[in-house]
Amino acid sequence: MTPGQVTLVGAGPGDPELLTLKAAKAIAAASVILVDDLVGDGVLAHARPGARITYVGKRGGCKSTPQATIEQLMLEAVRAGENVVRLKGGDPFIFGRGGEEVESLRRAGIEPVVVNGITAGLAALTTLGAPLTHRDRAHGVVFATGHPQKNGPGVDWARLGAAVGELRLTLVIYMGISSAPSIQAGLLAALPEGTPVAVIERASLPAQRQCVTTLGGLLDSLRAQGLGSPAIMVVGDVVRGVRAALAEAARATETG
Ligand code: SAH
Numbered sequence: 001m002t003p004g005q006v007t008l009v010g011a012g013p014g015d016p017e018l019l020t021l022k023a024a025k026a027i028a029a030a031s032v033i034l035v036d037d038l039v040g041d042g043v044l045a046h047a048r049p050g051a052r053i054t055y056v057g058k059r060g061g062c063k064s065t066p067q068a069t070i071e072q073l074m075l076e077a078v079r080a081g082e083n084v085v086r087l088k089g090g091d092p093f094i095f096g097r098g099g100e101e102v103e104s105l106r107r108a109g110i111e112p113v114v115v116n117g118i119t120a121g122l123a124a125l126t127t128l129g130a131p132l133t134h135r136d137r138a139h140g141v142v143f144a145t146g147h148p149q150k151n152g153p154g155v156d157w158a159r160l161g162a163a164v165g166e167l168r169l170t171l172v173i174y175m176g177i178s179s180a181p182s183i184q185a186g187l188l189a190a191l192p193e194g195t196p197v198a199v200i201e202r203a204s205l206p207a208q209r210q211c212v213t214t215l216g217g218l219l220d221s222l223r224a225q226g227l228g229s230p231a232i233m234v235v236g237d238v239v240r241g242v243r244a245a246l247a248e249a250a251r252a253t254e255t256g
Contacts, residue, residue, distance in 0.1 A: 003078050003079055003110065004079075004080070004081045004082040004083050005078065005110075006078050006105055006110060007084070007086070007112060008092040009088065009092065010090060010092045010116050010117015011039040013040075013089070013090055014040040014089075014203065014204045014205035015040065015204035016040055016043045018118050018204060020115065020117065022115045023043075023115050023117060026113075027043070027044070028046050030085035031050075031082045031084075032051065032054070032077045032084045033052070033053045034074065035053060035054065036056065036089050037064065038090070039057075043087065056070050070101070074101070074105065075108050078105075086101060089117075090117055090120045090123075091116050091117045091118065092116070092117065093114065093116070095143075095145055119143075120174065120232050121174060121234075124172075125198060125234050128198060128200065128210060128212075129241070129246075130198075130240075130244075132234070134237075134238050138169060138170040138238045139167065140168075142169050142170070142172065144160060144172070144173050144174070145173070145176075146175045146180075146233075147174075147178070156186070158187070158189035160186075161191045164191075165195075169236065171236055172234055172235075173235070174232060176231070177227070177228055178229070180233075183233075184219055188215055188216070191215055192215070193216030193217075194214050195236070196213075196214060196235075197213050198212050198213075198242055199211050199213070201227045203232060209225065211227060212242050218233075
């Protein structure tokens with residue numbers, strides 16, 4: 001049996017129109033599709049009739065499939081000659097364990113193709129009309145995870161805060177909601193309370209919600225607005241662009 005192929009495809013942040021043409025083509029050509037929980041439903045409209053679609057995420061409150069099982073499913077399908085698409089939210093190589101899946105396939109002698117997607121950390125602030133870099137406000141961007149590996153050391157937020165403050169970098173935090181208290185406490189050791197923060201839940205999806213707050217007010221704002229996962233937090237002066245954009249929009253509505 002000739003082995004099939006595996007393509008790791010980035011599904012983008014949720015809005016199906018943010019899918020790349022390459023991703024849409026790969027999905028349309030797949031006979032087997034393994035789907036993560038943060039993939040927007042509209043993305044699967046590209047699948048061909050009869051494609052075998054398996055949800056391996058935590059949909060509907062079910063437990064997620066263990067990583068080893070997902071890797072096993074991919075291997076079995078590709079060895080059976082299937083054209084397998086592994087559909088992951090955002091970009092396959094930004095968090096979400098795409099790197100581990102590629103390594104595991106390589107160990108089994110299979111070289112996957114990887115198709116980039118728009119990562120949530122990039123899309124989130126754009127939906128509020130502000131850039132992640134700006135000549136006057138941020139010289140670079142750091143993508144960090146708020147969800148440390150089990151028993152791992154995790155991010156040292158005080159040190160990272162000091163670095164982003166000193167070097168004028170935008171800090172984009174994935175998976176940060178459940179550790180928001182320790183993230184806030186760590187960052188406040190290095191950054192002023194008034195540092196602007198935006199939290200964007202379900203960016204680019206119809207159910208998107210967000211708040212623009214400060215580092216000092218972060219927990220109160222999350223609580224007051226009931227924001228939860230999946231969400232991106234953006235910390236830094238670029239968030240002032242959101243305020244400007246929102247004020248601009250409000251003025252336009254008033255005068256419009
Ligand atoms: N590979 C993905 C990230 C996977 S980690 C990517 O590139 O986007 C999962 C985390 O991504 C979530 O906890 C959340 O922090 C973020 N995320 C994914 N989709 C999101 C969305 N539509 N809005 C806000 N955050 C999102």
